[in-house]
Amino acid sequence: MQKQWQLRPPVSQEFINQFPEINEVILQLLYNRGFNSQKDIDDFLSASYDDGLFDPYLFKEMTKAVERLWRAFQQKEKVMIYGDYDADGVCSTVILYQTLKSLGLEVDTYIPFREGEGYGLNTKIVQQFIAQKYQLLITVDCGIANQSEIKLLKENNIDVIVLDHHEEPLELPPALAIINPALKNSGYPAVKLCGAGVVFKFVQALMIYLEKNNSPLKLPVGFDKWLLDLVAIATVGDIVPLVSENRLLVKYGLLVLGKTKNLGLKKMLEKINNRSSRLDSEYLAWRLAPRLNAAGRINHASVAFNLLISVSEEEASKWAEILENNNRQRQEITEKILNRAFEQVGEVGGETKFLIVCGEGWPAGILGLVAGRLCDKFQRPTLVFTEETAGGEKKYVASGRSIDEFDITAALKECHDLLLRYGGHPQACGLTILSEKNYSAFCQKIKIIVEEKLTGVKLLPTLEIEAKIKAAQINWELLVELEKFEPFGEGNAKPLLLLENLKIEQVQTVGADGKHLKILASQDNDLANLHKLIGFSFGEWCAIIKPGDKIDIVFELDVNEWNGNRELQLKIIDLRLSKY
Numbered sequence: 001m002q003k004q005w006q007l008r009p010p011v012s013q014e015f016i017n018q019f020p021e022i023n024e025v026i027l028q029l030l031y032n033r034g035f036n037s038q039k040d041i042d043d044f045l046s047a048s049y050d051d052g053l054f055d056p057y058l059f060k061e062m063t064k065a066v067e068r069l070w071r072a073f074q075q076k077e078k079v080m081i082y083g084d085y086d087a088d089g090v091c092s093t094v095i096l097y098q099t100l101k102s103l104g105l106e107v108d109t110y111i112p113f114r115e116g117e118g119y120g121l122n123t124k125i126v127q128q129f130i131a132q133k134y135q136l137l138i139t140v141d142c143g144i145a146n147q148s149e150i151k152l153l154k155e156n157n158i159d160v161i162v163l164d165h166h167e168e169p170l171e172l173p174p175a176l177a178i179i180n181p182a183l184k185n186s187g188y189p190a191v192k193l194c195g196a197g198v199v200f201k202f203v204q205a206l207m208i209y210l211e212k213n214n215s216p217l218k219l220p221v222g223f224d225k226w227l228l229d230l231v232a233i234a235t236v237g238d239i240v241p242l243v244s245e246n247r248l249l250v251k252y253g254l255l256v257l258g259k260t261k262n263l264g265l266k267k268m269l270e271k272i273n274n275r276s277s278r279l280d281s282e283y284l285a286w287r288l289a290p291r292l293n294a295a296g297r298i299n300h301a302s303v304a305f306n307l308l309i310s311v312s313e314e315e316a317s318k319w320a321e322i323l324e325n326n327n328r329q330r331q332e333i334t335e336k337i338l339n340r341a342f343e344q345v346g347e348v349g350g351e352t353k354f355l356i357v358c359g360e361g362w363p364a365g366i367l368g369l370v371a372g373r374l375c376d377k378f379q380r381p382t383l384v385f386t387e388e389t390a391g392g393e394k395k396y397v398a399s400g401r402s403i404d405e406f407d408i409t410a411a412l413k414e415c416h417d418l419l420l421r422y423g424g425h426p427q428a429c430g431l432t433i434l435s436e437k438n439y440s441a442f443c444q445k446i447k448i449i450v451e452e453k454l455t456g457v458k459l460l461p462t463l464e465i466e467a468k469i470k471a472a473q474i475n476w477e478l479l480v481e482l483e484k485f486e487p488f489g490e491g492n493a494k495p496l497l498l499l500e501n502l503k504i505e506q507v508q509t510v511g512a513d514g515k516h517l518k519i520l521a522s523q524d525n526d527l528a529n530l531h532k533l534i535g536f537s538f539g540e541w542c543a544i545i546k547p548g549d550k551i552d553i554v555f556e557l558d559v560n561e562w563n564g565n566r567e568l569q570l571k572i573i574d575l576r577l578s579k580y
Contacts, residue, residue, distance in 0.1 A: 061177040
């Protein structure tokens with residue numbers, strides 16, 4: 001699909017004069033991110049762990065939550081941690097479970113089965129908890145939308161602490177305490193923590209409470225820092241913005257991951273190319289998080305949970321192997337369902353603003369992946385449904401993905417009367433609908449909402465280019481400065497740079513079936529400063545361009561490593577023939 005190239009406005013000469021010691025390309029990137037003072041720049045490039053994190057007690061109900069948990073310690077109450085089946089939910093559950101176990105509290109955990117139970121609490125499991133006489137329930141990465149279930153728990157004298165980060169519903173549940181940065185009155189400044197990030201703040205608050213009250217039970221100094229490997233995986237896996245506190249959690253989490261004490265993570269790292277790749281945010285996003293997610297998508301998330309709480313090498317190896325098999329199955333099933341979804345979608349014209357596909361018996365765990373692929377390809381908000389029949393009545397379960405211009409969860413709020421349950425973020429959601437009648441009405445209503453919201457919006461993927469540079473500015477010093485912007489991710493994207501009028505000196509295809517494109521290029525007849533370009537899946541361009549042609553490229557500055565050698569390379573994100 002055609003892409004729009006959108007170049008950010010260049011910084012003024014006045015701004016450049018304020019910071020003569022900073023490389024102009026780097027200064028442009030800082031300006032693009034809103035850093036226009038020395039303090040802002042220093043905080044971003046040199047932020048420290050201790051100075052950059054917020055006080056967990058900024059959450060208005062944190063004291064109430066911690067004191068209630070401490071009472072459970074003192075009275076030896078039955079405590080249940082209720083989690084979720086994705087990477088964030090599993091990591092959240094493990095973090096809280098290991099913390100409370102380290103303090104000597106006997107605690108149980110429950111992660112629902114995606115296929116049979118769906119997201120969040122359900123009435124059946126709540127009744128089971130009541131029968132088992134639990135006294136305190138802590139939800140992690142869920143709970144904010146479970147108004148009726150938490151009301152039932154409260155009526156049966158079970159206190160509930162909600163540790164969640166999802167959007168605020170129309171009606172809050174009657175929990176004893178809610179710790180959620182997405183609430184309008186949470187009191188917390190970082191509104192985009194993931195679920196594990198919220199649990200991490202709760203652990204920090206608990207450690208502070210125990211220290212202040214001279215408790216005989218204490219966690220070792222630095223205990224919370226050893227949890228950062230899981231926090232980092234969850235933060236990247238849940239695609240929350242890597243800015244402010246989140247960026248620090250991931251930055252230091254990657255350092256912890258490199259020397260992790262978690263046997264399960266060690267085994268995962270060994271299995272994934274034996275750590276041959278650099279441990280960065282891309283490694284978390286494309287290798288670790290998908291594997292943890294695969295457990296809940298294919299069978300039950302307990303596989304990932306058991307891996308991460310393993311206490312022996314043998315146990316960790318067993319669960320890591322099962323998880324690898326889950327991931328392979330996930331990849332195969334996703335491709336099959338995706339092909340069927342593409343058939344349903346067919347040609348997408350300019351008048352189409354919204355995509356809805358539905359298949360009978362499609363695995364619920366795959367729906368979000370398929371929705372994401374469709375949304376990325378066609379640049380349209382997308383819902384992917386699976387249709388089930390239970391008790392003679394049809395049920396429709398969906399996952400959705402959206403574009404920056406459309407808040408899909410806010411749209412669901414406008415359709416709440418047709419939904420059994422729903423929840424999510426502006427760009428990702430889940431929902432359940434009972435009956436074919438409600439499904440049909442919902443499809444009609446949400447299409448109208450989308451049409452209204454996206455009237456006049458060009459639905460084309462946009463490449464936001466940070467700076468136009470000259471080939472002579474590309475060197476190792478620039479790469480070193482760019483690395484200070486890491487970790488990259490949502491809200492802090494890896495910089496896309498623009499080079500114009502590159503003259504092709506050599507061009508060839510590489511890889512299996514000539515799928516990839518390799519170019520040697522110069523600029524301004526400077527043959528002493530040649531650059532290597534690699535375009536993954538750009539092989540078809542070899543039939544269009546030839547030596548002597550001039551091209552413009554949008555690229556990421558990268559490093560190619562082989563046999564102990566390192567060289568700079570320009571990873572092509574998009575290209576076009578030069579206009580002049």
